[in-house]
Amino acid sequence: MAKLRQNIAVKSKLSSTLKSWLPILQSPINELEEMLGKISEDNPYIEIQSAFSTSLQNKLTPLKSPQRSMHSAKNSIGDKIELLTIYEKGLIETLEEQISSPLFPTQRSQQIAYAIIGNLNSEGFFDCDIQEVIQDLQRDGIECDEAEIERVRKRFCHLEPSGIGAKNLEESLVFQLDISNLEDTDYDIALQIIRNLEQHTKFKKYKNYEKIMKVIRDFRRIPSLDFQEDSCAVIADIIIIQQNNNIELALNDSYYPSMIIEKPKLKNVEEDSYFKTKLKEARDLVDALDMRKATIRKIGLMIIEYQYDFFMGGEIKPMKLKDLADEFGHSPSTISRAIANKFLECNRGIFPIKSFFTTAIDGDTSNASIKEFLSDLVNNEDKCKPLSDIKILELIEKKFDLKMVRRTITKYRKQLGILGSSQRKRMYAMSI
Template sequence: MKLRQSLQNKTKLSATLKSWLPILQSGLSDLEETLGEFTSENPYIEVQSKIETNLSSKIPKKSLERAPKNSLSEKIEALTIQEDSLYDILYEQIAPPLFPTATSQKIALKIIENLNEEGYFEGEIEKIALECESSSESCEKIRQRFSRLEPPGIGAKDVRESFLFQLDSSECDDELFSLVRELIEELEYHTRYKNHPRYVEAMRLIRSFKNPPAIDFFEKEPDIIPDLFVHDSSGQIEVRLNDAYYPTIVLDTARADKKHEYVKAKIKEAKDLIDALDMRKATLYKIGLMILEYQYDFFMGGEIRPMKLKDLAEEFNHAPSTISRAIASKYLECNRGIFSLKSFFSTAIDEETSNAAIKDYIADMVKNEERGKPLSDIKILQNVENKFGIKMVRRTITKYRKQLNIASSSERKKLYEISV
């Protein structure tokens, strides 16, 4: 009897999961939007936002009182400060006295149109000259005037010219200006000037330059809202769902004729949606418990162990692809930071070592290496083999280093010298 009931519950849950898979797949920040797609045509259900509530709790009451007395979202929106884009700021500066004529302004606007997202000029002066019925020399002179615009360095063709633009806008005496200009022109060989009494001061000024020049205008990463917390509570590590940001589904059928077929169908849809949301919570909570069990050493300060999607799939009796969708775009916060759930699933090098552990070890080695003598891939390979007691090949170390966005030993040496 119990077995039959268990199978019936399991079948019901599997059907619900299949029907509402997008709810399981959605990240916590997108969950409300996903739920809204299911509730838009159901008059008996309402999704109440907690993200908006949490946001509003951080806004001073006085500010809310001064805002327009309409919906809460409009009050929050009214308090949002709209930042000008890079192009807005540049357009405002295309005016006299720097660009006194209509032609010079037209050329300057064309230059702006040919800036890439980093703020470098990628256009063709000759083409702009043709479009603006001017000479290439005149167009180039106008581009050089960008050295006086904000942000400094904008409109340059490359890093070296961007530094020269930024030098022009800096405030330094003639001696330091001349030295910095020489260093920029021969940046790869700047150590030849080490004996100059103002060398350190000059390098400090160069390090203050923005590279790329439009770096302050790069699109900011959205805030990550973790689905799970793993924290030490009274000496015990526990897993907790981020209920503070979970939306609430409210079913209102007080005035509905529950005998009507349409009403019955909509109420069933609503209940299925609530079941799917509860299943999402239960599934992620169980995944969190299993990650804690498998990766306990990591949460205690150790390394990530090999863990496969198959390990979880067997526990849930689902295909690994379903588990993969369940952990996509989900994050876990612990005392070591915020991590994507996928980062806990790594390929095993052997039974006890994961490639993630090796990558962490490589990153830590490079971070603490001797700057005058950076570690070569061969030396890193030897250290990894000694540390983990395994055999690897150098090309694997090179692949991991590139995946970590770490330059080669010779390139790192040059970078270290520049940052003296």
């Protein structure tokens, strides 16, 4: 019976520690001190000593925002993976979630809509060669013409972000006008202003001119602007130290605050139930911080074990998030949240931890391998005749001996920040 009571006590202690452990684990390292401060602000036993007492200037590692242009041949794989994984939901995913009834009631209209999304440029405009889209759809067994594609594309005026899918700025503004609150004559005047923006002052005599101009000024000029990420600072949780063929793991302890438990200088503290509770909470919080360190270390060791070839200069191999979840006895969604916004630093650069959990496309082929090959193809393409997405698809299918659809290639290309073939051709011409 005594042993049973002891087991129950241990289990109870572990459970209370876990309640603190999960939010602490999920917190980014640069927000950890602030979070611990909020949790412990009413606890008289805890003193938190800041880890930010030294200059942040020497510790922060700048992370450049994804570039919306072609990658040069000098770009590292770190830059590419960073582009793919630092933000969980991008423009393409946001749009694809909206491709459903009633706007796109049939499977045919939905497939055409997906093809349109796959051919948007980095600003959210549809400025590609429409014949390529027709060929892509034919490969998927859909015979259609330009008129049908246009009918589907015009429905994009009802999608968010507003103005997406237009061919140019003027049409994007018209898309946004169509869903605005302007009606009747105000709408007609606004339409004329949009088509003559440089001469909009000639409409000043119209009584609602200021009202209309205020609405137009609020329209997006770049539909995808909200998805063009700002630069930010990244602090790695895990540091991989490599010397020759030896790999060692270190935690970035310099950003962990110190937690000290001190008894309040009051009489009869030990007998007061309030202080007893607070003392227990303080000890649980210290245990939870230690568990965070142990968990991050274990995740790092698993990554080294699974991705050893990558650290030696090879490619990232397929690694399932479920493997990590099973190891810790939590659901994949919990572990996914836990490793979000956490980074690993090694000789090859700084990587989001999530980037090491790539999806296996076929056997030992990961989507990271596909994207790496795609980037190499573009970096070495004929500048006078850039590779179309269809040609890239053919080369990838041949290289990896698998079947894919063109819109997947287009999606990967956009995630890498690589322009379409027609846009690349114009850029190459300008650089000659």
